[in-house]
Amino acid sequence: MASATEFSVPRSALTPALYRVVARGRETADVVTLWLESLDGERLSFRSGQFNMLSALGVGEVAVSVSGSPSDPGPLRHTVRDVGAVTHALCSCDVGDVIGVRGPFGTDWGVTGNATPHDTVVVAGGIGLAPLRGAVEELAAAQREGAGRVFVLVGAREPDQMVFLDDLAEWEKAGVVVLITVDRPAPGWSGRVGLVTTLLANAGFDARHCRVLICGPEIMMRFTARALNELGVDLASIWVSLERNMQCGLGWCGHCQLGPLLLCRDGPVVNYLEASALMNERER
Amino acid sequence: MRSIDELVAAHPFAAGLNDEHLALVAGCAHNVSLDTDTMLCVEGASADMFYLLRRGHVSIEVHQAGRGPIVIETVGPGDAVGWSWLVPPYRWTFDARAIQPVGALAIDGACLRAKSLEDTTLGFALLSRVTQELLERLQATRVRLLDLYGEPRG
Numbered sequence: 001m002a003s004a005t006e007f008s009v010p011r012s013a014l015t016p017a018l019y020r021v022v023a024r025g026r027e028t029a030d031v032v033t034l035w036l037e038s039l040d041g042e043r044l045s046f047r048s049g050q051f052n053m054l055s056a057l058g059v060g061e062v063a064v065s066v067s068g069s070p071s072d073p074g075p076l077r078h079t080v081r082d083v084g085a086v087t088h089a090l091c092s093c094d095v096g097d098v099i100g101v102r103g104p105f106g107t108d109w110g111v112t113g114n115a116t117p118h119d120t121v122v123v124a125g126g127i128g129l130a131p132l133r134g135a136v137e138e139l140a141a142a143q144r145e146g147a148g149r150v151f152v153l154v155g156a157r158e159p160d161q162m163v164f165l166d167d168l169a170e171w172e173k174a175g176v177v178v179l180i181t182v183d184r185p186a187p188g189w190s191g192r193v194g195l196v197t198t199l200l201a202n203a204g205f206d207a208r209h210c211r212v213l214i215c216g217p218e219i220m221m222r223f224t225a226r227a228l229n230e231l232g233v234d235l236a237s238i239w240v241s242l243e244r245n246m247q248c249g250l251g252w253c254g255h256c257q258l259g260p261l262l263l264c265r266d267g268p269v270v271n272y273l274e275a276s277a278l279m280n281e282r283e284r
Numbered sequence: 285m286r287s288i289d290e291l292v293a294a295h296p297f298a299a300g301l302n303d304e305h306l307a308l309v310a311g312c313a314h315n316v317s318l319d320t321d322t323m324l325c326v327e328g329a330s331a332d333m334f335y336l337l338r339r340g341h342v343s344i345e346v347h348q349a350g351r352g353p354i355v356i357e358t359v360g361p362g363d364a365v366g367w368s369w370l371v372p373p374y375r376w377t378f379d380a381r382a383i384q385p386v387g388a389l390a391i392d393g394a395c396l397r398a399k400s401l402e403d404t405t406l407g408f409a410l411l412s413r414v415t416q417e418l419l420e421r422l423q424a425t426r427v428r429l430l431d432l433y434g435e436p437r438g
Contacts, residue, residue: 126433157433183428185355190383193343194357195424201296202361217432223423 013250016055016100017042021093022075027163030082031127032091033067035075036101044076044101047108048134049213049241049269053249054078055100056089063246063264064090065131066104069138070112076101079130079163105249107269109135109213109239115147119205122152123224125196125216129154129163131241131268132215136167140174151177151205155196155220158184179203196220197227207232214272215241218279225272238272242279288313291389295336296362297413305406312395318386324365325380331368333390337361340386345379353379357421364417369393 023035038044044052051065062084068077082091093099109132111120120139124132139150152171156162159182172178179199181192192199196216212228214221221240229235244256244263251265259278261267270278289310292298298306316335318324324335324342335342341360345353356378359365365380370393400407 155433157431161433181358183431183433187352189355192341192358192360193355194359195427197424198357198359219427219430220432223427 013102013105016053016061016102018098019076019101021095021097021099024093024095027079028161030091031079031163032082033077033079034090034093034099035077036099037075038101039098044104046070046104047112048138049108049110049131050104050106051131051246051249051268052076052078052101052103052105053246054080054086054090055102056086056093057098057100059089060086061100061102061247062086062090063105063243063249065241065268067130067133069134071138071141072134079127079133081127102249105246105264106267109269111135111138111142111213115142115145116211118148119210120148120150121203121205121210121212121228122150123196123200123212123214123216124153125155125220126157126161127163128214128216128220128241132213133164133167135213136171136176140171140176143175148210149177149205150175151203152179153196153199153203154178154180155199155216156180156182158182159186159189159191177203177205195223197224200224200227200231210237212238213241213269214238218242222276222279225276235272235276239269240272240275240279241268242270242275243268288315288389291315291338292336295338295389297336297364297417301409305403305409308399308403308406309391309396309410312392312399313389316388316390318382318388320382320384322382322386323379324382324386324388325368325376325378327376327379329376331366331374331376332393334364334366334369334393335380336389336391337363337365338387338389340382340384340388342380342386343383345381347379353381357424358383364414366393367414367418369397370411370414 018039019036021034022037025033051063053061054064055061064078067079080087080090082088143150168178185193225238246264247253247255249264251262256263292310293306341358343355343358345355368376
């Protein structure tokens with residue numbers, strides 16, 4: 001028989017806690033970052049890569065990764081893309097508005113408190129940088145303390161859809177190797193043009209001894225993992241963030257099932273060895 | 285200073301070529317340094333060279349009157365620039381421009397074609413490499429056509 005602790009869930013797992021929007025920033029035309037503080041003053045403890053269920057009160061609930069760093073003592077940070085009714089309501093929040101937060105849920109990137117002497121390569125496509133942002137903050141801090149080098153490779157459709165431009169500049173200033181590329185350059189763009197995989201070969205990381213964290217559209221993640229493998233990266237060293245229809249956050253409702261995984265509980269961060277077959281799974 | 289033979293052998297495009305083939309390719313190559321904005325290829329011009337990039341980046345462009353150059357993709361160290369030397373009518377179909385100071389091996393396409401006709405094993409080895417690079421570019425282009433970053437992701 002299972003013990004009671006096996007079924008224990010975080011205090012806020014089923015009931016949203018109320019958070020006030022204390023700051024709001026526009027990243028791109030359809031991406032907004034919200035900074036949130038709990039009305040009861042309690043600080044949410046999380047690990048980079050985990051997500052919360054955010055409620056636009058009276059509209060609905062949606063899974064959104066935390067885009068802040070666990071070591072950041074400031075407000076809880078979420079970056080949301082306006083793609084539907086709930087995310088539109090969240091993106092439309094003003095400072096002072098109250099939303100619901102349940103979580104944190106799911107697996108993490110494994111970087112929190114886990115410095116390594118080896119290189120870490122972070123590959124993001126589009127808003128896929130949001131779930132990785134906290135991890136990069138932690139990795140950059142660890143690199144300053146003597147841990148392995150950090151490489152951040154980012155692809156976006158167009159230059160004006162690149163998120164966290166200030167952070168990218170700060171990370172580069174802090175010694176992180178930052179490489180960006182776009183699919184469609186705008187007039188005046190002097191940077192790289194092409195798929196994010198084209199950044200891999202010359203980035204300069206040690207392919208034989210590195211870990212790779214990837215977040216973006218699944219096809220992009222598959223191509224990136226394949227290209228990394230061709231460069232000599234062990235597939236077991238690659239971690240991807242998978243997303244399905246997260247609802248309960250606890251692995252109870254089954255909406256986010258992908259093969260044997262319930263991604264709200266067993267994901268979103270999954271090792272590529274396990275993920276590769278599942279990423280080809282047709283949803284029924 | 286490294287010899288042309290050594291520079292060719294060190295380029296990823298030549299990985300796996302045997303010594304005899306390396307010497308044949310090196311015999312058609314010379315080392316070049318190109319300033320920013322130098323045109324490596326010009327649409328419609330005779331495609332008599334191709335380039336193995338050693339440093340710096342090159343943009344593959346098409347020019348549109350009234351709009352200027354439209355960048356299709358950029359390539360960098362380890363990549364090759366220019367395929368039109370391989371197939372008639374041997375004319376460039378796109379522009380290629382150095383967007384940084386570029387170091388490259390410039391290879392005489394006519395010279396290499398003639399050697400490949402004489403030694404078909406060289407021709408096969410080169411075609412295998414060209415096909416590999418073309419395949420990678422084609423796949424990357426197809427993925428870009430999917431416009432993946434437009435997909436919802438929270």
